Amino acid sequence: MEQFSPSDMKTILHSKRANMYYLEYCRVMQKDGRVLYLTEAKKENQYYNIPIANTTVLLLGTGTSITQAAMRMLSQAGVLVGFCGGGGTPLHMASEIEWLTPQSEYRPTEYLHGWLQFWFDDDKRLAAAKCFQNARIDFLDKIWNKDKDLKSEGFTTQDSMLLKAFETFHQRTEDAKKQSDLLLTEAQLTKVLYKFAANTMKIEDFTRQHQSTDIANDFLNHGNYLAYGLAASCLWVLGIPHGFAVMHGKTRRGALVFDLADLIKDAIVLPWAFVCAAENATEQEFRQQILQKFTDHKAMDFMFDTVKTIALQDYSSAQIEEQNL
Template sequence: MDTLKPKDLKAILHSKRANIFYLEHCRVMQKDGRVLYLTEAKYENHYYNIPIANTTCILLGTGTSITQAAMRMLASAGVLVGFCGGGATPLFSGAEIEWLNPQNEYRPTEYVQGWLSFWFDEQKRLVVAKEFQKQRIEFIKQIWSKDKQLHEFGFYADEVDISQAYTSFQNKISKINTVNELLLAEAMMTKQLYKAAATRCQLSFERNHEAGDLANNFLNHGNYLAYGLGATTLWVLGIPHGFAVMHGKTRRGALVFDVADLIKDAIVLPWAFICAKEEFTEQEFRQKILQKFTQYQALDFMFEQVKNASQHFQVRTA
């Protein structure tokens, strides 16, 4: 069997890759030039191929191990690897985003240089944070306006309670003077969207990461999948995860949260409630979220927004 060369593994741009894998109770290894995972059954073992050239990140859950040779191949393909708890949450350690990033120092420098050109100015960071929130709202409006599956469950962008939630936030953005004010206003919008979603799905709901009900579990699970896309976007563009514009700047992975927020409300939020109502399994929910990420080109959208932000002040002052 022919082995793959590193140059072949980068044929699919990260922004176009479709796969995120969550694995548990298996061993990840390299065999015949491929990355496989091995599951042990009572009478025989099963090998499954991981298409690493079309994969953004891999989450290794309970009972997993990975070989050095497999890590080398994953790194050559630019695949991020994260260790996590059961059901893909939380990433270890739980309070931060922890990824094993491929060691590649030959990525573009223009984006990190553009990012750092404004990052040390608090007011400029606020401008970028506001722009992220505006784009977040636009993404909600775009998807909730045209997704017929969401419409079947009553999620329409122009419904009074939904439009009021994001319009109220949108109107406040230009008047906000600090990141803390922006965080509070953003949290209020998300809380209103939770209420709208719970009403449509006839669920009693209060956001609690430790609650253990399906809606909360699916929100946690979907958010961590979004963090995987955010971490991949930042790694490819060469921007360290610590240079956040909105979330706590003392948290090493805070910029991952900023970038993931661009898509979480639009995709993860409604489907967490819908799948909870329909009593999906974790695997069924994960497949639905990954399908929607691909359908609405979530990774492309993240790349576009981060690249635009890194060049924002350079363009304005050129």
């Protein structure tokens, strides 16, 4: 068979790539110039191809291993690899997925330069954080009013409880004087969204528990980590280190990944976690649904556009004052 090199692949922009993979109980390897994963059946071993040129993130769960040759090809294709616990979430919920980012320094510099122009100034960083928060709510409003499947399940931003919560959110975001004010406002809105989703899907006595074993919390955890994978991939492509967060604290490792993932979590992950929980879906069915919705609503494109806009916009004193009017 003719050998195939990653340099021969047609380049697909990360924002347009369609695939994320979660694998368990298998071995990832390079064979005949391609990346495959091997599963052990009773009678024979089975090989499956991973289309690395069209893949953003590879999550390796319980019982997996990967060869050095496969990692080399994944790196050349710009695929982020993460080791995680079963079901796409860490075994210990307090820990983070360790992202193995491809070591290419031939990435754009303009976005990092733009980011650094505002990041060391408290007022400018706060203005950027407000941009993140407003973009997040705008995306939620767009998706919940556009997605026919969600609308058929009863998810709408025109609910009186949500309209009041959104009005409060926008006012408090505008009035915020520091990041902690924004985080408190965010937490209050998310609590309202959880209550609305639980009531809509008739899930009683729901409480958000990161270490809980109930199905709704499990799906929220799982979906959030898929969003973290997209966020980490976006930041790697644009050349912005994960430590330059605007919301989640300057000393928290990987915090910018959380900032960016928040853009899509409420709009896509949250409602579908409750819908799939109410339908008693399997973990695989939920994962397929979330990945399909990421693709349908161009979640990666939205992340890229938002980060680029925030990195390159004007953060002069006059501009910040105009945004706060």
